[in-house]
Amino acid sequence: xxxxxxxxxxxxxxxxxxxxAISVENLSHFFGKGELxxxxxxxxNLSIDRGEIVILTGPSGSGKTTLLxxxxxxxxxxxxxxxxxxxxxxxxxxxxxxxxxRSCGYIFQAHNLHSSLTVIENAMMGLEVQGTYSRPERRDRxxxxxxxxxxxxxxxxxxxxLSGGQKQRVAIARALISHPKxxxxxxxxxxLDKQSGREVVTLMQKLAREQGCTILMVTHDNRILDVADRIxxxxxxxLAAKNPEAQ
Numbered sequence: 001x002x003x004x005x006x007x008x009x010x011x012x013x014x015x016x017x018x019x020x021a022i023s024v025e026n027l028s029h030f031f032g033k034g035e036l037x038x039x040x041x042x043x044x045n046l047s048i049d050r051g052e053i054v055i056l057t058g059p060s061g062s063g064k065t066t067l068l069x070x071x072x073x074x075x076x077x078x079x080x081x082x083x084x085x086x087x088x089x090x091x092x093x094x095x096x097x098x099x100x101x102r103s104c105g106y107i108f109q110a111h112n113l114h115s116s117l118t119v120i121e122n123a124m125m126g127l128e129v130q131g132t133y134s135r136p137e138r139r140d141r142x143x144x145x146x147x148x149x150x151x152x153x154x155x156x157x158x159x160x161x162l163s164g165g166q167k168q169r170v171a172i173a174r175a176l177i178s179h180p181k182x183x184x185x186x187x188x189x190x191x192l193d194k195q196s197g198r199e200v201v202t203l204m205q206k207l208a209r210e211q212g213c214t215i216l217m218v219t220h221d222n223r224i225l226d227v228a229d230r231i232x233x234x235x236x237x238x239l240a241a242k243n244p245e246a247q
Contacts, residue, residue, distance in 0.1 A: 019086050021182050021214035022048040022071060027080035027090075029066060040066055042237045044080070050181075053205065053215045055225060058234035064218045065186055067234070071216065072184045073101035085181055102129055105175030105213075107204075109187035111167045113159040119170050120146060120155040126174035145173045149203060165196030169203065176207055183208055185217040189224060201227050 123142035189197030
């Protein structure tokens with residue numbers, strides 16, 4: 001896959017280098033209430049710099065996706081501190097959480113494309129939460145970024161007519177169309193073969209670098225660990241200093 005275009009024409013100005021992209025201190029999280037309450041995250045401390053690519057790995061059920069969903073505003077953090085671009089989300093009102101969510105692009109393992117929408121309509125949805133673009137503006141921006149990810153010939157296709165790698169490229173376009181400061185990716189290569197997985201991650205890395213945004217990626221895929229600036233290991237709801245399997 002070749003990418004002949006650049007995001008330079010649509011990239012925003014550089015981010016403030018002083019701010020951390022993500023800052024987590026003593027973050028704990030529980031599911032359920034009363035006697036059924038179960039703690040799933042224990043005193044998480046994690047700091048991620050602007051522009052850094054971090055991979056979060058560890059066994060299934062260790063809390064990785066829960067942590068990612070808290071950062072992306074898909075769940076409300078309960079205790080400790082969780083700051084996204086210096087905005088505190090613990091105890092924050094809904095309006096603050098919504099504004100913070102606009103800073104993040106989310107890429108899901110299962111693409112989460114709408115089967116009844118075309119490729120370009122799915123990409124346009126990445127601007128819906130912004131609430132500031134007209135439909136023609138959303139369509140123009142979607143067409144541009146779909147060209148960047150190599151899908152300019154498939155903008156009117158439906159997801160059922162795309163390969164797994166193409167679907168994930170649509171998901172990447174949808175996540176990046178609003179120029180988010182942070183990309184949160186949950187197992188983006190899990191359903192892809194080796195070649196498609198590598199293409200998708202290389203594309204994410206390239207576009208994120210051009211936009212100057214941060215990537216936090218949850219993955220079990222050892223084939224893509226080399227794209228990270230840093231690898232963080234999680235087990236049983238806690239961050240570990242080192243992956244024991246790497247010893």
